[in-house]
Amino acid sequence: MSKLTLYNGVKADLLTITGIKHVALWNNQIDRENVENAFLYPAIFIEFLPSTYRDKGNKAQSQEYDMIVRLHICFESYLDEDTTVLTLTDNVWQLMHRKQYGTFGNFSRVNEEQNFDHPNVQDYIQDYRTLGNDNKTNSLVPGTLTILSTAGSTIISPTQNGIGVMSIGSSFIIN
Numbered sequence: 001m002s003k004l005t006l007y008n009g010v011k012a013d014l015l016t017i018t019g020i021k022h023v024a025l026w027n028n029q030i031d032r033e034n035v036e037n038a039f040l041y042p043a044i045f046i047e048f049l050p051s052t053y054r055d056k057g058n059k060a061q062s063q064e065y066d067m068i069v070r071l072h073i074c075f076e077s078y079l080d081e082d083t084t085v086l087t088l089t090d091n092v093w094q095l096m097h098r099k100q101y102g103t104f105g106n107f108s109r110v111n112e113e114q115n116f117d118h119p120n121v122q123d124y125i126q127d128y129r130t131l132g133n134d135n136k137t138n139s140l141v142p143g144t145l146t147i148l149s150t151a152g153s154t155i156i157s158p159t160q161n162g163i164g165v166m167s168i169g170s171s172f173i174i175n
Contacts, residue, residue: 061136
């Protein structure tokens with residue numbers, strides 16, 4: 001299962017939380033608010049932290065990896081104290097903890113912290129650990145071969161992505 005499939009599943013689930021108005025891939029939108037496309041709060045941004053990959057088996061046709069999925073739960077408020085973000089973060093935890101997507105393991109919350117560096121925006125961070133599994137597929141890109149024969153040589157070349165082979169006498173050129 002790819003990270004894109006995981007992202008789409010997490011995004012779809014987060015959008016079911018009452019009151020959430022925007023879910024997107026993290027691109028440091030809070031610090032770059034003046035240059036990013038506009039979005040409404042409350043918003044949740046999904047970030048994938050660096051992963052450590054391990055080969056599984058001798059032929060390494062698959063890998064597993066520990067991954068942290070970081071959720072930035074962002075809430076805009078102009079009150080001196082606004083505890084609404086605490087309800088929102090609890091709703092996110094209730095939804096995400098122990099959730100499983102495809103070949104990824106269950107999500108388990110391992111960290112929660114608040115980022116205080118933004119005026120009037122609370123960025124509450126939740127980190128979830130999961131175990132990922134990537135399996136190499138043997139699917140080929142379909143293509144069409146063109147075979148040209150001339151005296152003493154045969155040329156085979158694909159019309160799409162693939163391998164081109166040219167035979168001249170007993171010599172082969174692979175491109």
